[in-house]
Amino acid sequence: xxxxxxxxxxxxxxxxxxxxSIVLYNxxxxxxxxxxxxxxxxxTRSLQHPVIPGQSDLDHVALYDQDAGLLGSxxxxxxxxxxxxxxxxxxxxxxGVMQSHxxxxxxxxxxxxxxxxxxxxxxxxxxxxxxMTETWRYSARRQSHHGHHExxxxxxxxxxxxxxxxxxxxxGENAFSLRTQAYDDMLWVVLGWLExxxxxxxxxxxxxxxxxxxxxxxxASRGNSSLWYARQFIPQFAHRARLFYDLASKGWDTSLCGxxxxxxxxxxxxxxxxxxxxxxxxxIGMYLHFPGDHNSSPFSIRNPVRQPxxxxxxxxxxxxxxxxAVEAYQWLKTxxxxxxxxxxxxxxxxxxxxxxxxxxxxxxxxxLRDNMVYTYNQGVILSGLRGLWEATGSKDYxxxxxxxxxxxxxxxxxxxxxxxxxxxxSGLGRNGVMEEACDSxxxxxQNGHTFKGIFFHHLNLxxxxxxxxxxxxxxxxxxxxxxxxxxxxxxxxxxxxxxxRHNAQAAYVTRDDEGEFGTWWGIxxxxxxxxxxxxxxxxxxxxxxxxGTDYRNQGVPxxxxxxxxxxxxxxxxxxxDNDSTAVKQKANIDxxxxxxxxxxxxxxxxxRTVETQSGGLAILRALWQxxxxxx
Numbered sequence: 001x002x003x004x005x006x007x008x009x010x011x012x013x014x015x016x017x018x019x020x021s022i023v024l025y026n027x028x029x030x031x032x033x034x035x036x037x038x039x040x041x042x043x044t045r046s047l048q049h050p051v052i053p054g055q056s057d058l059d060h061v062a063l064y065d066q067d068a069g070l071l072g073s074x075x076x077x078x079x080x081x082x083x084x085x086x087x088x089x090x091x092x093x094x095x096g097v098m099q100s101h102x103x104x105x106x107x108x109x110x111x112x113x114x115x116x117x118x119x120x121x122x123x124x125x126x127x128x129x130x131x132m133t134e135t136w137r138y139s140a141r142r143q144s145h146h147g148h149h150e151x152x153x154x155x156x157x158x159x160x161x162x163x164x165x166x167x168x169x170x171x172g173e174n175a176f177s178l179r180t181q182a183y184d185d186m187l188w189v190v191l192g193w194l195e196x197x198x199x200x201x202x203x204x205x206x207x208x209x210x211x212x213x214x215x216x217x218x219x220a221s222r223g224n225s226s227l228w229y230a231r232q233f234i235p236q237f238a239h240r241a242r243l244f245y246d247l248a249s250k251g252w253d254t255s256l257c258g259x260x261x262x263x264x265x266x267x268x269x270x271x272x273x274x275x276x277x278x279x280x281x282x283x284i285g286m287y288l289h290f291p292g293d294h295n296s297s298p299f300s301i302r303n304p305v306r307q308p309x310x311x312x313x314x315x316x317x318x319x320x321x322x323x324x325a326v327e328a329y330q331w332l333k334t335x336x337x338x339x340x341x342x343x344x345x346x347x348x349x350x351x352x353x354x355x356x357x358x359x360x361x362x363x364x365x366x367x368l369r370d371n372m373v374y375t376y377n378q379g380v381i382l383s384g385l386r387g388l389w390e391a392t393g394s395k396d397y398x399x400x401x402x403x404x405x406x407x408x409x410x411x412x413x414x415x416x417x418x419x420x421x422x423x424x425x426s427g428l429g430r431n432g433v434m435e436e437a438c439d440s441x442x443x444x445x446q447n448g449h450t451f452k453g454i455f456f457h458h459l460n461l462x463x464x465x466x467x468x469x470x471x472x473x474x475x476x477x478x479x480x481x482x483x484x485x486x487x488x489x490x491x492x493x494x495x496x497x498x499x500x501r502h503n504a505q506a507a508y509v510t511r512d513d514e515g516e517f518g519t520w521w522g523i524x525x526x527x528x529x530x531x532x533x534x535x536x537x538x539x540x541x542x543x544x545x546x547x548g549t550d551y552r553n554q555g556v557p558x559x560x561x562x563x564x565x566x567x568x569x570x571x572x573x574x575x576x577d578n579d580s581t582a583v584k585q586k587a588n589i590d591x592x593x594x595x596x597x598x599x600x601x602x603x604x605x606x607x608r609t610v611e612t613q614s615g616g617l618a619i620l621r622a623l624w625q626x627x628x629x630x631x
Contacts (some may be wrong), residue, residue: 030036038622040533069481074271076515081505084149084628088135090508091620095128095162097515105165108172110610115174115181117450117611122169123616124621126195127457131160131621133203137380138631159203163230166196178244182264183251186244186277193241194285197234201289204228221411239295242314245286249324251275256350257366261330263347265393268355268562271366273337274322277380280328281458284387288320317476322391329388332381333400335366339373342407345383346372355565358516368561372548374448375436376429378408379455390467393479401462402492408434408455409499426541432499433506433522437544438553440520442604447552449519449611453618456503460622463493465631497627503624505614510602518602519609 041277076093079086081092098121102110110121136155171192178185199626208228251261253269260271261279296310301350348369352362385401388394411427412434422431429435436451466481466489504522510518556562602608 005090017507032524034309037601058250079508081446081501081508081623083627087504087620087624087628091128091131091617091624093515094123094517094613094617095125096622097160098513098610098613099125099165100303101514101516102613103165105168108170113610114446115178116185116188117446118169118173118597119178119185119192120450120454121172121610121614122166123192123195124453124457124617125166125186126163126192126199127160127460128617129166130195130199130202130622131625133199133206134625135629137206156207163199164490167233169229169234169391170240171278175240177249177557182266182275183248183261183301183362184263184272184275184278187275187282189244190241190248190282191278193237194282194289195236197241197291198289200228200230200234200237204231229606234291235293235295238291238458239293239297241286241290242293243298245282248279248282252279252324252328256353257348259327260335260366261328263445265555266351266564268560268564269353270347270349270562271335271372273332273344273377274346274380276332276335277344277377277384279334280325281327281380281384281387283321283515284384284391287319287325287391288316288387290318290321292316292361313425317473318326319475325384325388326392329384329397336369339371341411343411343427344377346370346374346377349561359565364618370549372429372550372552373437374451374552375434376451376454378404378428379458383457383458386464388403390478398485398489404494405459405462409496412503414497414499414502423545429522430542432502434503435522437550439522440543440601442520443553444519444600444605445553446606446609449606450614451552452519452521453611453615456615456618456622458620459496460625463489463496463622463626466623493626500619500627504619510601511616512608515610517612518600519615521615521618523601 005382014200019283076097077089080094081090093112103113104111110118113121125520132155173189175189178189180307204227209226217482248261251263251265253260253262253271256269257271257499261275263270263275292485293311293314296312298311313563315608335348337344337347348366350362350364350366351368352360354362356362367570382401382404385397388397408428409432410434413422413424416422416426416430417432424430434452434455435450438448466486467478468480468483468486470480471478506521507517549563564604600610
């Protein structure tokens with residue numbers, strides 16, 4: 001009893017000391033807080049030291065003072081994007097703002113992103129690093145050797161700083177949760193880590209001596225100074241890409257519609273454009289860039305002798321990946337998933353499907369089409385088509401990609417510029433500027449905020465110069481382009497230059513004073529008052545069509561079409577609200593106009609986010625690499 005009493009006293013004393021330490025810490029912290037953090041002062045984000053969760057004020061100072069301009073101009077500069085030489089500087093600033101404002105290195109995460117958008121953010125950072133290293137390769141060729149060493153050192157330091165954030169994200173990514181989510185969520189993970197592997201290989205090839213030693217990755221991990229240290233991460237990145245590809249592949253289904261990927265195993269069967277496009281791009285990416293994997297984790301004990309067994313090795317350039325990509329694209333192309341404008345609609349349900357043990361497969365066909373059009377549904381397939389050309393040598397894949405891009409450009413109202421109908425909705429925007437249907441209404445979710453950046457990322461991959469020499473390794477062959485095909489592809493992509501610059505400029509003017517991009521690039525004017533320009537009453541201004549289900553921004557409907565039969569929630573929550581989405585969204589704009597004299601539409605809804613910033617980053621990167629970079 002005495003021992004128990006003494007123990008209670010020790011616990012009580014420890015608790016008191018702990019609470020006292022918290023009080024003393026808070027009092028000490030309050031005494032040194034800048035005035036902007038005191039309760040009587042309205043908090044504002046400092047332009048000089050943006051708030052990064054988990055870092056002290058001294059960390060902010062060190063972050064900027066250690067290497068001036070490393071994370072972007074401070075405050076962000078304004079560049080004239082009509083000058084090609086300014087695009088790269090604007091790109092570096094956009095990356096700097098994205099990482100300094102939204103990434104928390106101590107967490108290895110963009111804390112306000114959701115799991116799948118975080119995977120896309122990682123993809124954008126790796127792709128931008130690839131653009132940086134490629135740019136500096138070409139600029140080094142044109143420079144004198146005076147001061148060359150110091151400049152290269154500064155550039156390498158910048159590359160390494162951002163790359164360490166990618167490695168931090170490898171550990172911060174919510175991989176366990178993603179394994180239980182929809183198949184498209186898993187495939188974003190695959191594309192993200194393949195992009196990181198591609199960057200490591202590119203940077204190593206351009207700036208470090210090549211090695212023919214098969215154990216080079218092992219040597220890099222042991223400190224071989226002739227190899228870039230980042231190569232030691234390739235096996236880990238490859239393992240994660242392989243795990244998620246294998247998990248997502250379970251979504252391929254031939255029992256309905258003769259093939260195609262199911263979007264979400266927890267809902268009624270829905271074969272949508274994005275999941276199938278992701279499967280195509282991930283499959284061909286695995287075929288071309290996956291280096292193999294010998295990591296047997298995670299282990300399984302499902303065998304007769306109950307001995308733990310691991311995953312079997314996965315080889316590089318497995319022909320099965322190529323077969324999957326070819327089969328999936330053939331299914332998608334013949335599925336009827338494009339509309340009259342040549343754009344991909346969202347997907348298909350199966351008429352009469354009720355599922356369950358006593359249910360019915362209905363017609364078993366993809367015959368209940370949802371006509372919603374999203375920008376990213378026009379983009380992800382582009383990188384897949386580019387990869388399919390490289391793996392097969394068939395020009396048809398490139399021609400399909402260019403046809404889709406031209407359809408997209410037309411659907412942004414590019415050919416209505418300068419007419420009275422320039423503000424009319426054209427299917428994917430107005431006045432030549434790409435727009436998500438939710439942008440003008442301020443109703444975009446984190447999903448919608450991410451879509452345009454995804455489109456421009458994959459367009460950029462599609463339009464990168466074709467390799468001119470074939471690569472052969474055993475039975476694996478990657479094709480090279482002859483002179484005529486190389487020039488044809490480059491010429492086609494150059495023709496998109498004016499449209500890319502138009503969109504980049506539209507996106508760029510949405511930045512606020514801290515350099516953060518907004519989501520609605522197509523706004524007729526920035527900070528206009530209703531008296532100056534009431535866009536909703538322009539003769540040609542049109543709202544997007546509500547033909548389709550905007551489940552990416554409004555949520556998955558609670559009804560028998562989308563939900564499983566055993567999910568009775570839809571029967572209990574049927575809505576009797578028959579107002580069309582367009583009417584509600586028009587009211588949203590009118591209400592905002594009535595309450596604001598001077599307004600910034602990009603402050604509505606979720607405002608500026610890491611996802612909207614990634615959109616600005618992606619269009620600047622596309623403009624730079626497709627148009628302005630002198631190779």
